[in-house]
Amino acid sequence: MGGVGSKLAAGLALAGSVLGACGQPEAAPDFTVRGVGVVVRSDAPFAHRADFPGRVESTIEAALAYWGGDWRRLEGATVYLEGAPKVRCPGAAAAVGCYDGDVRVTTLEGGLALSCVEQTALAHEVGHAVVGDALHADPRWLGFEAVALALGGRVGYGAAGEVDCTVFPGIWQHPPDAGRLP
Numbered sequence: 001m002g003g004v005g006s007k008l009a010a011g012l013a014l015a016g017s018v019l020g021a022c023g024q025p026e027a028a029p030d031f032t033v034r035g036v037g038v039v040v041r042s043d044a045p046f047a048h049r050a051d052f053p054g055r056v057e058s059t060i061e062a063a064l065a066y067w068g069g070d071w072r073r074l075e076g077a078t079v080y081l082e083g084a085p086k087v088r089c090p091g092a093a094a095a096v097g098c099y100d101g102d103v104r105v106t107t108l109e110g111g112l113a114l115s116c117v118e119q120t121a122l123a124h125e126v127g128h129a130v131v132g133d134a135l136h137a138d139p140r141w142l143g144f145e146a147v148a149l150a151l152g153g154r155v156g157y158g159a160a161g162e163v164d165c166t167v168f169p170g171i172w173q174h175p176p177d178a179g180r181l182p
Helices: 002-022 051-069 122-131 145-151
Strands: 031-033 037-043 078-083 088-090 092-095 097-099 103-106 152-158 162-164
Touching: 031 051, 037 051, 051 122, 051 145, 088 103, 092 097, 097 122, 103 122, 122 162
Parallel strands: 037 078, 078 103
Antiparallel strands: 031 037, 088 092, 097 103, 152 162
């Protein structure tokens, strides 16, 4: 009996260390968009509106069109929307977004909730899913005007109701890096 108990204890210890190494366990998606799971860990008002799944879909669609990708590039991925000022990813302890096989973006800017998903780094991180390019060498990282045009003029949401959802291409732009991960 001692051998079975020892193996069970070792298995539980291994499972605990794996979960501990990765931070909190991954959550089941709150909803899916074209087969991509979406997990909402944010209190941002826009993330709890009835139109939110459609807004996530149209934001990803605009980004895929810009990058020349399609939904297959995100197959098996999960989009995490975090209500923390920064997200944690391998090689980047504190970023506003990253792609590590999953897309992780914060819903905050300067500690304040953004008013719409279009203002997050989602379009930028979809670029990493499509083209990779951790060093941001592709000249498209300095563009995004077409994405901003496709997503412009939408309503945002604040604590008191509807607000502007002004999208600035500069939030997604990134000059070439020398060694920094996305």
